[in-house]
Amino acid sequence: MYTIKSYVFPESLEEADELLQRDCRNNAILGGCCWLKLGRRRIRSAIDLSKLGLDQIEVRDGFLELGACVTLRQLETNPHVTARFDGILGRSVSHIVGVQFRNCATVGGSVFSRFGFSDLTCALLALDTTVVLQRGGELPLAEFLASPIAFNDILLKVRIRDDGRHAAYESVRRSTTDFPTLAVAVSCLEGRWKVSVGARPARAVLSDDAARCLESGEGPAAAGAAAANELVYGSDLRAGGDYRKKLAAVLVRRAAQTCMERENKG
Amino acid sequence: MKLKFVNQPIPKLDGAALTGGKGVYTEDMVPRDCLVVQVLRSPHAFARIKSIRKDAASRVPGISCILTWEDVPQIRYTLAGQSYPEPSPYDRYILERVVRYVGDPVAIVAGRDKDCVAKAMGMIQVKYDLLNPVLDFEQALDHPSVIHPEEDYFHHYDIGGNPSRNLVASGSDAHGDVESALEACDVVVEGTYYTKANAQAMMETFRTYTYLDHNRRLNVVSSTQVPFHCRRTIAHALGLPKGMVRVVKPRIGGGFGAKQTLVSELFPALVTLRTGKPAKIVYTRKESFQASNSRHQMRVHVKVGAMQDGTIKAVDMHALSNAGAYGEHASTTIGLVGHKSIPLYARQADFRFSWDVVYTNTMAAGAFRGYGATQGCFAMESAINELAVKLNMDPAQLRLKNLPQVGETMPAYYNEPLTSCALPQCIRRGMELIGWQEKYPCVKVDDHRVRGIGMAVTMQGSGISAVDTGAVTIKLNDDGYYTLMIGATDMGTGCDTILAQMAAEILDCPMERITVDGVDTDHSPFDTGSYASSTTYVTGTAVVKACTQLKEQIAAEGARRLNIHPERAEFDGDKVYDRTHPETSITLCKLAQSLVAGVGPQWLTATASHCSPTSPPPFMAGFAEVEVDLETGETKVVDYVGVVDCGTVVNKNLARVQAEGGIAQGIGMALLEDINYDPKGQMVNSTFMQYKIPCRTDLPEIRVDFEESYEPNGPFGAKSIGEVVINTPSPAIAHAVYNATGVRVHSLPITAEKILMGRED
Amino acid sequence: MKVKITVNGMLYNKHIPNDMMLLEFLRKYGYVSVKRGCDTSNCGLCTVWVEGKPVLSCSYPAARADGKQITTLEGVKEEAASFGRYMTAQGAEQCGYCSPGFIMAVLAMRRELTDPTEEEISQYLAGNLCRCSGYAGQTRALRAWLKDKPWEKEGQA
Structure with a gap:
């Protein structure tokens, strides 16, 4: 179980970034918190992005965009997601523990952590996927996964080219x-x-x-x-x-x- | 006899409270000012504590006490919840200088809240001298490391143990000359089978709170199956007179045998004694996995010989069991391996059953539903299925040919007589339900999927013969309602309800007129506890006796009020009347009222106890249909049929759910549940993330049916059901997998990997 | 930190430890139907609703619930009791320890899925472990309840 000294809801991404930079070793961006709970991290400032509107799923500029706070459950129920790529994104997460777990776990948490067991990462990797980071900008998912975790950066969204692939x-x-x-x-x-x-x-x-x-x-x-x-x-x-x-x-x-x-x- | 309440699907008395989320479990009742107790545990599998520094930790604000091996009574005891004198060796202290597995307690920390306790736990400095651990149970006997060298090791009687050899118990039982019998057989099969140390994994982990009452007595409220054994063991281990300890059992969130061993009780009890304050401990799930008890891991070697016509003439079995670090239930579980599996085939056979139970530096094993019979059933039934192949016989017919018959004595079952048995009917009904004729041995689904079917049969007991005892008191209260007082522990199984059904049947009154009390050792009559499938059969008989007595007393008192000869008085549940002049009567309500106040009343209660000289076996036939993906080895149980003979079914719903739940646990054991240790002795499957119990999408909709026999020694003809239902899935599924793939898996769990890799060998 | 959490319609304006979980918050204020069954977000016993959606309260930070509406079994008592009767009619509650979390998942499912198939039902409820029942009794209770639709007669939402 982790401990938290201060719990913050930043009101903007800039504020979140600034908070994180103050001590990116000990401050942390929170995802769904299910996996975090298994560790014993001593977090100085826990940064909760849940009030920044990152839980949106949008189709724009030829991309399906998944905000970092989109839950795994949303991938199963959102028609934009289920109607694309033969529904593999929703299907890939549907086995994970249970609905109440998938209502907590997030896209950002799953992708950022680079877990080997991640069904979602495996599915996203087979699509034309990029991740958008607050500092690192946009880069292909494969490149992101191959690079070490940058604890000073924030994953904002995952973009998938809406190219109609099967x-x-x-x-x-x-x-x-x-x-x-x-x-x-x-x-x-x-x-x-x-x-x-x-x-x-x-x-x-x-x-x-x-x-x-x-x-x-x-x-x-x-x-x-x-x-x-x-x-x-x-x-x-x-x-x-x-x-x-x-x-x-x-x-x-x-x-x-x-x-x-x-x-x-x- | 037309039954009104027994044999009916009556809802559980506590059902509305449980589904309504009421605070009826141990943790829901904890007093607000309770100290929080946690246990610092050994990170090493085998070590001697060199030093413990606790001064800094003791100064953490809020810490009430930190206890180490120097602070506990030097009294050996066993945690096994068994009748005194327990067969389990006394091989524990509450805290000891030697730690024998990863998770063994090192220090007890109590404080105001969980935060200060956690902080203090982190500040205790322990230095260890590491010893060479014994982790492989097949290497334990005569290993250079001796796990229990202590001089005050004690047992009440000889169980064939020798701690200097790491041997907890050993022995053998034989009938006839098995070697010669095997030689004379036309066909012999032989195999070695391995089963794992499964976790009971009840949803409510271990938890206890304790306090001193106004008489300075130690009160223990605990989630336990054995309140009376708890009281005795707590008093003994703490050096208190038994009269100074009271144990209360509220509702329990499942037990399955785990809570037949004391686990969490002694830690808060000691804290309360030392501080005078109430104290509570609630085990985490990880602690429940790592530092409690499990099924005994076993290796069972079986040799079965038969004549060409299928008559089984010889059974030779040896079982090696892993007790883990302490010997709870070691000598008794091993007995059931053979004694509940061989009798099914020993009708015309010579047999030998021998065993060894060893200590290792892994978590102690204990009781888990099935209690050795499950492990024996996997080995024996798998061997019978292999024998059927060798004989080119249908495995169901092979069994029908050899089963014991009612009226016979069973030499492999302690020479007890078989007084009721509907196993042949169970087999035939199960074959019909599963579609044996159409599907045996397998059906191809498509180019890479095959469905196979398999079967197994089993028996258990109904209580421990001549040991398990249940007492019951029934009171007639002032409005004509009854209080049924029992010491048997409902752990979700519904025994409060089924015992009330029996009482209602005898007293001829609606269920609503009977209240059943929880267990409180101060108030409840003695009961050995709910284990060994004893409650329905043993305590149930006590209920019948007590209620019959009370009924007679009511009639007698009614006769007195009516001024008639007692022999003319009849009690019909509502009133006592004169049989010859039915209009002369007194209502129960009026009679009861007059019995509690005024001159010359006699408040009516009846107490009876029961202990059965025999343990009539319930039986079950289990049939599995599996679908195997031949390319990945993935196996899914697509259908499971269990047909049970538990004598008269006292409550159809509750018996059905017992069977469905037991089969589900058995399927988990067969396919998923896998306890493993790393090379240093750390358990690696200590969470529900790594130890997978079946969820609903892992299971078919299990089908259960009953073939009722009538057990003359049981209440209303009933036998037990709690344990027999867990035994068949492992051998039946292994059989089905073999029929689908040709791969014989002798080592549980049967994983996709074992099947696929087995196909390639 | 200071939070405003609404539980079953009642507002709690409280100072809480920053790392408190919603489960602990709820039990502290007397919602004892909420049970803990594991430490790894696997069992579903602690299921409650946040803004109507079932979540694992053992893993959901209480701080995150700031400004949100929480529902526990105590908040849907009548509907829970109604479904509970279908459970007890089967004996499917057994030890009852997983019942509140399971019932919260069932009631959420009823709101989220229209005429679900048996497979959809078991998928939706797969995160609620039960060690006693083998699930078949729960399935029978669910079938009968979905067929009777008592919530329509009882005029519930």
């Missing part, structure tokens, strides 16, 4: 509301593919080899084998690396297959 999501879990043992998202737009594999158990990454297989017409099975071979799979409580590697081959194949069928149906 997508599919697959995961295997020990129990239906558990973390994924392995998660896979695949998308396709005009012959260009993205294959994302998460919970390896390390964080989600793209398999370029798998995407190339699909682009060159080698087919879903070859893509599955490529993702299994290209990426690194480790062991943890939930499964061994060897098993994960086998799962990767199967789930990538299945997701690619589904995506192809959706593409063919238009």
